[in-house]
Each structure stands twice: as structure tokens, then as C-alpha cells.
Amino acid sequence: MSNSSATSWPQDVGILALEIYFPSQYVDQTELEVFDNVSAGKYTVGLGQDKMGFCSDREDINSLCLTVVRNLMDKHKIGYDRIGRLEVGTETILDKSKSVKSVLMQLFEESGNTDIEGVDSTNACYGGTAALFNSLSWLESSAWDGRLALVVAGDIAVYASGNARPTGGAGAVAILLGPNAPLVIDRGVRSSHSVHVYDFYKPDLESEYPRVDGQLSIKCYLSSLDKCYQRFRQKCLSKFSETISLNSFNGVIFHSPYCKLVQKSLARLFLNDVRQMTSDEISKAYPGLESLRNVVLEESYFDRDVEKLVLSGSKGIYEKKTKPSLYLANQIGNMYTPSVYGGLIAYLVSKPQAELVGNRLCLFSYGSGLQASMYSISITSKNSESLTKLISGIATVPARLNSRQKVEPAIFSKTMKLREEVHHKAPYSPVGNTDLLFNGTYYLEEVDEMHRRKYAQKPGHIMNGTVN
Amino acid sequence: MSNSSATSWPQDVGILALEIYFPSQYVDQTELEVFDNVSAGKYTVGLGQDKMGFCSDREDINSLCLTVVRNLMDKHKIGYDRIGRLEVGTETILDKSKSVKSVLMQLFEESGNTDIEGVDSTNACYGGTAALFNSLSWLESSAWDGRLALVVAGDIAVYASGNARPTGGAGAVAILLGPNAPLVIDRGVRSSHSVHVYDFYKPDLESEYPRVDGQLSIKCYLSSLDKCYQRFRQKCLSKFSETISLNSFNGVIFHSPYCKLVQKSLARLFLNDVRQMTSDEISKAYPGLESLRNVVLEESYFDRDVEKLVLSGSKGIYEKKTKPSLYLANQIGNMYTPSVYGGLIAYLVSKPQAELVGNRLCLFSYGSGLQASMYSISITSKNSESLTKLISGIATVPARLNSRQKVEPAIFSKTMKLREEVHHKAPYSPVGNTDLLFNGTYYLEEVDEMHRRKYAQKPGHIMNGTVN
Numbered sequence: 001m002s003n004s005s006a007t008s009w010p011q012d013v014g015i016l017a018l019e020i021y022f023p024s025q026y027v028d029q030t031e032l033e034v035f036d037n038v039s040a041g042k043y044t045v046g047l048g049q050d051k052m053g054f055c056s057d058r059e060d061i062n063s064l065c066l067t068v069v070r071n072l073m074d075k076h077k078i079g080y081d082r083i084g085r086l087e088v089g090t091e092t093i094l095d096k097s098k099s100v101k102s103v104l105m106q107l108f109e110e111s112g113n114t115d116i117e118g119v120d121s122t123n124a125c126y127g128g129t130a131a132l133f134n135s136l137s138w139l140e141s142s143a144w145d146g147r148l149a150l151v152v153a154g155d156i157a158v159y160a161s162g163n164a165r166p167t168g169g170a171g172a173v174a175i176l177l178g179p180n181a182p183l184v185i186d187r188g189v190r191s192s193h194s195v196h197v198y199d200f201y202k203p204d205l206e207s208e209y210p211r212v213d214g215q216l217s218i219k220c221y222l223s224s225l226d227k228c229y230q231r232f233r234q235k236c237l238s239k240f241s242e243t244i245s246l247n248s249f250n251g252v253i254f255h256s257p258y259c260k261l262v263q264k265s266l267a268r269l270f271l272n273d274v275r276q277m278t279s280d281e282i283s284k285a286y287p288g289l290e291s292l293r294n295v296v297l298e299e300s301y302f303d304r305d306v307e308k309l310v311l312s313g314s315k316g317i318y319e320k321k322t323k324p325s326l327y328l329a330n331q332i333g334n335m336y337t338p339s340v341y342g343g344l345i346a347y348l349v350s351k352p353q354a355e356l357v358g359n360r361l362c363l364f365s366y367g368s369g370l371q372a373s374m375y376s377i378s379i380t381s382k383n384s385e386s387l388t389k390l391i392s393g394i395a396t397v398p399a400r401l402n403s404r405q406k407v408e409p410a411i412f413s414k415t416m417k418l419r420e421e422v423h424h425k426a427p428y429s430p431v432g433n434t435d436l437l438f439n440g441t442y443y444l445e446e447v448d449e450m451h452r453r454k455y456a457q458k459p460g461h462i463m464n465g466t467v468n
Numbered sequence: 469m470s471n472s473s474a475t476s477w478p479q480d481v482g483i484l485a486l487e488i489y490f491p492s493q494y495v496d497q498t499e500l501e502v503f504d505n506v507s508a509g510k511y512t513v514g515l516g517q518d519k520m521g522f523c524s525d526r527e528d529i530n531s532l533c534l535t536v537v538r539n540l541m542d543k544h545k546i547g548y549d550r551i552g553r554l555e556v557g558t559e560t561i562l563d564k565s566k567s568v569k570s571v572l573m574q575l576f577e578e579s580g581n582t583d584i585e586g587v588d589s590t591n592a593c594y595g596g597t598a599a600l601f602n603s604l605s606w607l608e609s610s611a612w613d614g615r616l617a618l619v620v621a622g623d624i625a626v627y628a629s630g631n632a633r634p635t636g637g638a639g640a641v642a643i644l645l646g647p648n649a650p651l652v653i654d655r656g657v658r659s660s661h662s663v664h665v666y667d668f669y670k671p672d673l674e675s676e677y678p679r680v681d682g683q684l685s686i687k688c689y690l691s692s693l694d695k696c697y698q699r700f701r702q703k704c705l706s707k708f709s710e711t712i713s714l715n716s717f718n719g720v721i722f723h724s725p726y727c728k729l730v731q732k733s734l735a736r737l738f739l740n741d742v743r744q745m746t747s748d749e750i751s752k753a754y755p756g757l758e759s760l761r762n763v764v765l766e767e768s769y770f771d772r773d774v775e776k777l778v779l780s781g782s783k784g785i786y787e788k789k790t791k792p793s794l795y796l797a798n799q800i801g802n803m804y805t806p807s808v809y810g811g812l813i814a815y816l817v818s819k820p821q822a823e824l825v826g827n828r829l830c831l832f833s834y835g836s837g838l839q840a841s842m843y844s845i846s847i848t849s850k851n852s853e854s855l856t857k858l859i860s861g862i863a864t865v866p867a868r869l870n871s872r873q874k875v876e877p878a879i880f881s882k883t884m885k886l887r888e889e890v891h892h893k894a895p896y897s898p899v900g901n902t903d904l905l906f907n908g909t910y911y912l913e914e915v916d917e918m919h920r921r922k923y924a925q926k927p928g929h930i931m932n933g934t935v936n
Contacts, residue, residue, distance in 0.1 A: 008476055009610055086662075096561040096670035097678060099591040102837035105664040115699055116662045119591035119598040119839055123567040130587040137605035142477055142655035187610035194554075194584045196573040202564035203919035205673035205892060210565060211918060231583055369570035371587055424673060450679060451671035 009140040012380060014181035016148065017390050019072035020345050020397060021064060021462075022171040022332045023053040024438045026404050027412040032166055035409035043166040048259030048326075052333040053404070055156055055170050056415055056432030057422055058443040061092035062103045063455055064154045066442035068172040069104055071462050072150075075393055078176065080111035084147025085138050087118030089127030089337045091202065091367075092155045094424075094453075103453075104152070117143070124200060125255055126367020128153025128173070128337035133373070135177050136185055149177040155336030158416060160209045165416075167258050169333025173341040182387035183377050186360075188239055190375035191231030193224045200368035208423055217368060218261065219301045222268055224372035225254075225364060226297050229272055232362075232374045245273045246314075249376070250359035252321045253343040255366045256329035264307065265364070266322045270314035271295060271306070289313050324350035331401055340365045344377075345394050353391050357381045400462070405436060426451040438462045477608040480848060482649030484616065485858050487540035488813050488865060489532060489930075490639040490800045491521040492906045494872050495880040500634055503877035511634040516727030516794075520801040521872070523624055523638050524883055524900030525890055526911040529560040530571045531923055532622045534910035536640040537572055539930055540618075543861055546644065548579035552615030553606050555586030557595030557805045559670065559835075560623045562892075562921075571921075572620070585611070592668060593723055594835020596621025596641070596805035601841070603645050604653055617645040623804030626884060628677045633884075635726050637801025641809040650855035651845050654828075656707055658843035659699030661692045668836035676891055685836060686729065687769045690736055692840035693722075693832055694765050697740055700830075700842045713741045714782075717844070718827040720789045721811040723834045724797035732775065733832070734790045738782035739763060739774070757781050792818035799869055808833045812845075813862050821859050825849045868930070873904060894919040906930045 029043040029050055043049050055064075065088060073080065088100040099120040108114065117138065121130040128151065135149035154172030159165045199217040202210045233244040246252065246269055254262045274282060274292045282290050289309055300306045327346040329335075335342055340363055348356065359379045366372045379387065407415075415432075422428055428447040437443055439460030446454045497511040497518055511517050523532075533556060541548065556568040567588040576582065585606065589598040596619065603617035622640030627633045667685040670678045701712040714720065714737055722730045742750060742760045750758050757777055768774045793811040795818065797803075803810055808831055816824065829845045847855065875883075883900075890896055896915040905911055907928030914922045 091565040093561065093564040093673070094671065096673060097559040097590070097592045098666070098669040098671075098837040099839065102591060102662065102664050102839060105662050108662075109664075114661050114663055114695065115659065117598075117601065117660050117841070119589050119594060119835070121587050121589055122565070123570060123587035124565045126587060130585075133585065133611065134602045134605065137602065137609035137611060140610055141605035141608040143601065143605060143658060145656075188613075190611060191583065192585050193582050194570065194573050194576075195582055196570050196577075198566070198918070198920045201566040201919070203562065203566075203892070203894065205561070205564060227582065367587070369566040371567065371570060373585070424671070426671065450666070451669070452666045 010179035012180050012184045012383065013136060013139045014177065014185045014377065015175055015183035015390070016178050016181045016386060017072060017076045017176040017393050018341070018345055019068050019075065019174045019393060020171060020328070020338070020342060021068040021071060022401070023055050023059065024404050024436055024441070025407050026051040026053045026332070027407055027409055029166055032409045035413070046260065047166060048263065049166060049330060049333060051331045052166060052168055053170050054158070054168065054412060054415065056436070057418055057430040058432035058434060058437065059156070060423070060444055060453070061090055061094055061100055061154055061156060062453060063442040063444055064156070064170070064172040065100050065104055065152045066107065066455060067440070068154065068174045069107055069150065069152060070442065070457070071440065072174040072176060073107070074461070076176070076389065078148070080108045081113045082148055083113065083116060083150050084145055085117045085135055085149040087131040087134060087151055088120045089129065089131040089151070089153045090120060090155055091122055091124050091127060091336055093122070100154070123371045124367035124369050125336045125339060126365055126371045128341060129365035129373055130371070132175060139177060139179065151175040151177060153337035153341055155338065156208070157334045157336050158208050158419065161413070161416070164212055167334055169335045171332055171335035171338050171342060173338035173345070175341060180383050180386065182380060182383045182390055184380050186376040186378055189232060189235040190373055191228045191235060192371070192373045193227040193231070194371045197370050199370065206424060208419060220368065220370050221257070221261065221366050222265065222301050223298070224366055224370060225265055225268055226272060228364060228372055228374035229269055245276070246270060246317055246321070248360065249321060249362040251325060251347045251361040253325040253340060253347055253361060254322070254364045255340040256326060256343060257334050259326045259330050262322060262326060262329070263311065263318055266318045267307070267310035267314045270317060271310045274313070286313050328401070345397060348391060349394055349397055353387065357384070357387070400438070434458055478647035480648050480652045480851065481604060481607045482645065482653045482845065483643055483651035483858070484646050484649050484854060485540060485544045485644040485861055486809070486813055487536050487543065487642045487861060488639060488796070488806070488810055489536040489539065490796070490869070491523050491527065492872050492904055492909070493524070493875050494519040494521045495875055495877055497634055500877050503881070514728065515634060516731065517634060517798060517801060519799045520634060520636055521638050522626070522636065522880060522883060524904070525886055525898040526900035526902060526905065527624070528891070528912055528921070529558055529562055529568055529622055529624060530921060531910040531912055532624070532638070532640040533568050533572055533620045534575065534923060535908070536622065536642045537575055537618065537620060538910065538925070539908065540642040540644060541575070542929070544644070544857065546616070548576045549581045550616050551576070551581065551584060551618050552613055553585045553603055553617040555599040555602060555619055556588045557597065557599040557619070557621045558588060558623055559590055559592050559595060559804055561590070568622070591839045592835035592837050593804045593807060594833055594839045596809060597833035597841055598839070600643060607645060607647065619643040619645060621805035621809055623806065624676070625802045625804050626676050626887065629881070629884070632680055635802055637803045639800055639803035639806050639810060641806035641813070643809060648851050648854065650848060650851045650858055652848050654844040654846055657700060657703040658841055659696045659703060660839070660841045661695040661699070662839045665838050667838065674892060676887060688836065688838050689725070689729065689834050690733065690769050691766070692834055692838060693733055693736055694740060696832060696840055696842035697737055713744070714738060714785055714789070716828065717789060717830040719793060719815045719829040721793040721808060721815055721829060722790070722832045723808040724794060724811060725802050727794045727798050730790060730794060730797070731779065731786055734786045735775070735778035735782045738785060739778045742781070754781050796869070813865060816859060817862055817865055821855065825852070825855070868906070902926055
């Protein structure tokens with residue numbers, strides 16, 4: 001056998017289609033402020049969160065991923081035999097050994113296609129990006145056999161009652177990858193940062209709730225952002241003699257623990273940019289911000305004066321390039337691994353297709369522990385038919401979001417209590433009302449005495465249109 | 469930025485160095501048979517296991533991986549700045565969110581290198597192979613920046629007292645990957661098989677013990693082996709017009725839940741081969757085995773008559789091509805993710821270097837749930853200096869194995885009981901005697917009230933020589 005047969009990477013490897021699933025129920029954050037007896041605006045203004053999606057005992061990480069994969073495959077009429085790689089990024093662990101990917105193989109049974117690589121990737125909210133990078137590499141590797149890759153990021157983010165509870169959320173995103181894609185992942189410039197730290201972690205294995213060191217987590221997020229941005233800039237400069245700044249991008253999309261942190265993060269990139277400018281350049285472009293030039297990054301994570309200046313200096317950029325990407329994060333909450341991909345979907349549905357073509361997007365993915373990466377996506381004009389399909393596939397997301405049912409905080413709180421008590425119980429028969437689920441949703445039917453989980457699909461199709 | 473800059477894969481991507489860590493203590497399976505009051509030979513002959521390594525409360529998945537990485541880096545004098553990707557395959561989950569990879573980043577602190585991709589991959593015993601495939605793809609992808617990849621597979625395999633307990637084990641393997649390697653992973657022919665099944669899984673998150681459906685697990689393993697072998701053969705035929713049989717390989721290496729199953733697995737491949745032969749060919753080569761030609765694979769997993777025939781027919785091949793790879797599995801037990809790579813190391817130390825050059829090895833990796841793959845490795849004569857280094861790096865493994873301390877079954881049993889009680893306790897101060905550990909071993913020093921784990925390294929160097 002020959003090992004020397006070298007060949008070249010396929011053209012325009014990237015995203016062919018996207019699908020998102022979020023729960024049909026939400027709690028209103030203003031109502032939650034009243035219910036929790038906290039000051040008005042604490043969640044809505046302080047965190048920047050308006051609504052929060054949540055799941056009853058009918059949904060778990062397996063059902064979420066089953067739903068989003070089935071929706072994507074149905075909508076885009078992709079045969080299951082066309083997939084050569086399937087992998088999942090999640091930190092919602094129901095089993096220490098069995099992968100969610102293996103559960104998803106149920107959907108492939110009828111097709112007879114079992115020759116599929118990929119397992120589960122885990123590192124807090126970063127697992128989806130790890131899976132994405134793995135699949136992109138596979139598409140460029142000697143192991144690629146011409147088939148497509150499917151990446152699924154899904155999580156249920158729940159917190160013990162108290163300060164952190166309003167930062168929950170739930171959802172799943174499926175990403176279909178292949179060559180000749182409309183959303184091309186830019187080659188050779190992505191950057192990463194990895195450090196050992198206990199900022200957010202889940203050592204209580206019997207609980208769904210994490211341990212969080214809030215201040216440390218913010219510092220880790222922002223310092224990772226600095227590092228990834230510096231390295232990304234450096235790579236673009238040395239590889240393509242390209243000087244990167246926020247001007248280089250039409251959209252800047254972040255992992256969103258809560259929307260307010262994302263606004264601060266965009267401001268943080270602005271600070272990085274300003275520090276690269278001469279005093280004269282700053283005076284001309286941003287009069288009054290000259291002092292930012294001398295800010296020491298490592299000492300400014302919690303500097304209120306610096307924060308105020310950079311938030312106001314970057315407000316216009318934020319409104320234009322980042323705020324559109326926060327539409328789903330604001331309405332669903334933190335989905336963990338799918339969060340940054342929910343941001344991508346929100347950005348894509350925020351303007352007409354014609355205005356997307358030629359756009360370049362910057363994405364920042366962060367997972368506590370920690371692992372972070374920055375990379376960019378170019379929306380090419382070359383594969384416009386595929387772009388039309390991709391966009392039609394997500395066009396009805398806003399309508400679906402608006403069709404959700406609002407639930408009283410007291411009921412939400414009871415549902416959380418129920419999850420606490422039963423989420424690892426076996427045998428167990430879920431009690432959640434399946435009428436409340438979107439049509440086409442997979443749900444937990446039964447957990448038997450051996451902890452084996454059975455799922456069923458609610459009849460009908462999720463309100464999401466079809467792709468023509 | 470240009471997305472069209474296509475280039476070719478680097479030459480001879482594969483394994484540059486290997487390191488294995490196993491516990492310094494073991495229990496003798498003959499003594500365990502007596503202690504467990506089972507018939508003599510049940511573990512030693514029935515399972516094919518002679519000794520079983522185990523860990524006290526001083527070791528966990530993090531410490532195992534810290535030890536094996538540190539040993540590999542020290543021994544081969546690899547600077548931590550030379551690593552661009554680090555990933556871990558494991559099913560020993562101590563935290564649902566924080567990756568073992570992020571814990572390993574402690575070793576990189578001094579070097580200042582934090583620009584490192586990779587997280588943890590999970591699917592039972594297959595996670596290490598998933599990590600390996602991911603790193604190989606990275607080395608061939610546009611994201612590769614010229615640095616090396618480091619894959620770590622580690623697990624602690626323990627079972628509740630009873631029938632399954634003697635199938636435990638523990639260990640970790642580190643695999644350094646890059647171009648111009650002496651052990652080249654053959655391109656374009658690896659095959660996979662993936663199905664949703666509950667054969668072995670770990671839904672009791674607070675326990676270290678798995679749920680196992682023994683019969684189902686064997687059937688799943690053997691049927692996955694059939695599928696992967698058929699697909700591997702098919703790919704070699706269509707890509708390189710090469711007809712594959714056991715004759716194509718010098719070594720055939722398997723994931724080893726216990727050695728007896730591996731012998732049956734080699735026999736299973738033999739059965740697959742025989743079914744491809746004409747009656748005349750069988751009569752000439754294997755007189756008396758003509759009936760095997762008509763065996764229906766799906767109906768023969770537990771057919772004792774068929775098993776007897778194929779075990780005897782393949783005995784010579786087994787002794788030559790597979791038995792040498794079981795040396796560590798027989799002495800340590802099932803290490804889960806590192807098992808098949810322990811098999812590779814055992815094979816490599818079984819003959820003089822000159823006899824390894826030009827060898828082609830077949831590897832079968834299986835993880836319950838399930839995900840399985842088959843691939844092949846060619847030991848090239850081109851990079852002989854690297855081969856010498858790789859081999860010297862593992863040359864002292866047999867001496868280290870023989871230097872372990874034997875522990876009475878009663879003490880082993882007490883240690884298991886202690887692990888049951890404390891392995892998720894916080895705060896916790898481990899009580900295990902660190903004098904018993906190999907020099908240079910990382911061990912758990914303390915778990916604080918926030919479940920944060922602190923490790924220390926025992927002074928001195930593990931008995932493993934250095935690479936010159």
C-alpha cells in the first residue's frame with residue numbers, strides 16, 4: 001500500500017447547513033426578578049437577558065440532539081448515507097461512558113449506514129468548537145472519503161436557585177459541513193488558548209449544577225479573549241500580511257454566558273485595537289480615549305473606568321456587528337456549547353441574504369477549565385445556491401421563537417425542583433406534558449431499571465418550514 | 469485572505485514516540501480465584517488474565533495522565549513549546565465539564581505555551597482512538613502549524629465485587645504524533661462501525677463501576693470486528709487493488725477487555741478469511757475446516773463448535789501475530805482506552821528492532837455504546853533513527869512491570885472499598901502510601917472543599933531509562 005499519495009484539500013470547506021432547537025417553554029426574566037425578590041433590572045439590564053428557555057423532565061441531552069439532527073436532515077433532505085462523520089460537543093453528561101453520538105446512531109438505522117467516525121468532545125462550553133475543528137480537519141485529511149460531516153452541540157444549562165439561576169438556558173445546534181460551502185472557515189489563522197483553572201466545573205456528578213467562581217470566570221474569559229485575538233492578528237499578519245482590527249469584520253460573535261458580558265467583550269477587542277494605535281490616531285478617531293493607550297490588559301479586567309470608556313467608545317460597533325448575534329442568547333439564555341453557534345444563526349437571520357454575501361465574521365468560543373479559540377468565517381458569493389438553502393433553513397427561527405409559551409416563575413421553579421430529584425432516577429417514567437413540546441420534538445418516554453433510555457418523537461413537524 | 473491556498477499532506481504522518489504508565493501494585497489472579505472462592509483457572513485460563521494492576525486513593529485519571537505525559541516529555545527531551553495539539557481519550561470522568569486536557573496544561577505552564585488545541589474525547593474504550601484520529605487529521609489539515617500532537621489515553625477500570633472484578637485494570641498511554649514518523653498510519657483505508665446499544669455503560673454517575681450486559685457486549689465486539697474487517701478489506705481493494713487477509717499483517721492487535729476474547733477475535737478474523745476461500749483452497753490449507761465456509765457470521769457469535777474449529781485453525785497465527793501484543797494486557801488487565809495502545813507497545817518490545825522494520829500491523833479499537841475502528845500501521849525503514857528512539861523509550865517497560873509489588877487480595881479488596889467510599893469526596897485527604905508508587909509518579913495530594921484537586925510528583929525518575 002502506498003503512503004505517499006499526497007493530494008490537496010478540497011475547496012471552500014465550511015458550513016453547508018445549520019439547525020437550532022430550543023425548548024418550547026420559557027420564563028420571563030422580569031417576572032423572575034419579581035419572583036426572586038431582587039432589584040428590578042438585575043437580570044434584564046445587569047445580565048442583558050430577557051427570556052430563558054428550559055426543559056421539563058421530558059427532555060435530556062439525548063432528546064435535544066435527536067431533535068436537532070432529525071430536523072436538519074429532514075429539512076434539507078439529506079440522506080443518512082451521505083454522512084461520514086458525526087460528532088457531539090456537550091458538557092451535559094448523562095453517562096460517563098456511552099456517547100450521545102452513539103445514541104444518535106438510532107436515526108441512521110434505517111439507512112444501514114454505520115460506517116461513521118466521531119464521538120463526543122468535552123470541555124465545558126467549548127466542546128462544540130472542538131467537534132467543529134475535528135470535522136473540518138477530517139474533511140481536509142486523507143481519511144476523508146467524500147461524505148459530509150455533521151457536528152452537534154447541545155446542552156441543558158441549569159443552576160441551583162440563587163444568583164446564577166437566571167444565567168441558565170438550553171438548546172442544540174446541528175452544523176452540516178463539507179466542501180463548496182457558502183460559509184467558508186478561513187484557513188490557517190485560527191488561534192487557541194488553554195490553561196488549567198477551576199473557574200466553572202462540574203465535580204458533583206449526581207447534580208446537574210456546576211460550581212462557579214464568578215469573578216475568576218470573567219477574568220478567564222476576558223484574558224482568553226485577549227490572547228486569542230492577539231494570536232489571531234499575529235497569524236493573519238505573518239501568513240497573509242493582513243492587519244486585523246474590528247474593521248476587518250462585518251460581524252463579531254461570541255460565546256454568550258449572558259449578553260452583558262458579550263458587550264463587554266466586544267469593548268475589550270476595541271481596547272485591544274486602540275492600544276495598537278498612536279496617540280494622534282486615537283485623538284482623531286476617538287477623542288477623549290487617549291488614556292486607553294496605556295492600559296495594562298492584565299490589570300484592567302475589573303477596572304470600571306476603563307470599562308466605561310471602552311463600552312462608550314465601541315457602542316456603535318457593538319450595535320452593528322455584535323448585537324444582532326445576541327438575539328437568540330437574549331431570548332433563550334446560555335445554551336453552553338451551542339451558544340456561539342446560536343450567535344451565528346442569529347446574525348445570519350438579522351439581515352437580507354444579499355447583505356450577507358462577502359461578509360467576514362469573527363467567532364470567539366470559550367470553555368471554562370479552560371480552552372478558547374478564535375477563528376473567522378467568510379461568506380462567499382461562489383456558492384450562492386447553497387447559501388440560499390442554508391438561509392431558508394433557519395429563516396423561520398424567529399417565528400418559532402415567538403411561538404413559545406411563557407411559564408410562570410413558580411412553575412419554572414417547580415420544574416427545576418423536579419429535574420433535581422429525577423434526572424438520574426431509574427426506573428423512571430417522566431411526567432412532563434408532551435402537549436407542550438413543539439411538534440416533531442423527541443422526548444424521553446421511559447428510563448428502565450437498567451438506566452436504558454427510550455425516546456419517542458412527537459408527531460408532526462417542528463415549525464421550521466422546508467428548504468426548497 | 470486567501471482560502472484557496474491548497475497544499476499537500478506531510479510525509480509519513482504517524483507515531484514518533486510512545487510511553488505507558490501502569491500502577492506499581494498488582495493482585496495475582498490465581499490468588500484472587502482462591503480469595504473469591506471460584507474454581508481454579510476461572511480468571512487465569514477462562515479470562516486469560518494473570519495479574520491485575522490497581523490504584524489506591526492516591527491516583528485518579530488526572531494523575532495517571534500527568535505521569536505519562538511528563539515521562540514521555542522528559543525521556544524524549546521534547547520541549548513543551550513543540551506541542552501544538554494535546555488531547556485525551558478517557559471514560560474515567562471526575563468532572564462533567566472540566567477536561568483532563570485542561571489539567572495537563574499545568575505541565576505546560578513553565579514553557580509559556582498555551583496556544584494548544586484539543587479537548588477530551590469520550591466513547592467508552594474508544595476515546596483514545598478518536599483522539600488519535602483527530603490529531604492525525606489535524607496534522608494533515610490547513611490548521612497544522614508544523615508542531616507535534618500529543619494524544620493521551622487513560623482509564624481506571626474497576627468493577628463491583630463479583631464476576632466482573634477480575635476484568636479490571638488501570639493505566640495510561642501517551643502517543644507523540646508528527647510527520648516523518650517511524651510508525652506510519654496507513655492512509656485512506658481505516659474503517660469504522662457505529663451503533664446505538666447498551667452493552668456497557670456508566671449511568672451511575674456517583675459510582676466508578678459500569679453496567680455491563682456481558683453476552684451483548686461480546687456479540688457487539690465480535691460483530692463490530694466483522695464489519696470493520698470487511699470494510700477495511702473493501703477499502704484496500706478498491707483504493708489500492710490489494711487483497712487483505714491475515715497474511716497481510718505481521719501483527720494483529722486488539723482492544724483487550726480480557727485476553728481470551730482477543731484470542732477468539734483473532735480466530736474470528738481467521739473465520740472471515742476462510743469464508744473468502746474456495747472449498748479446494750480450504751482443503752489444501754486447512755483440511756477439516758471446510759464446514760467453516762458456510763458459517764453465517766451473524767449466527768455464530770456463541771457457536772461453540774465453530775469457535776473450537778477457528779481457535780484451533782488459527783492457533784499458529786495467534787501465537788505469532790497476536791499473543792506478543794497481549795503481554796501487558798495479561799499482566800495489567802483492561803486499561804480501557806489505552807488497552808489497544810498497550811497492545812502496540814507490547815508487540816514492539818517483543819522482538820528486536822531489526823525484525824520490526826517493514827512490519828505491517830492491524831489494529832482494532834472497540835468502545836461500547838458503540839464505536840469501533842480498524843486501521844493499519846506500517847513500520848517504515850525510512851526513519852530508522854526515530855524508530856531507535858521510539859523503541860529505546862519503551863525498552864524498559866518489561867523491567868518496570870516486573871518491579872511491581874504484589875498485594876494480597878484482601879488488601880486489594882480493602883483498597884477497592886476505600887475507592888468506592890472516597891473517590892468523589894470533598895474535602896478529602898488521601899491516605900494511600902506514596903512510598904508504594906513508582907518514583908516520578910504524580911499523585912493526589914488534596915481535594916479541597918470546592919472539589920479542586922492538587923497533585924504532587926514523587927521525587928526521582930520512573931524506572932524507564934532515557935532516550936539517547
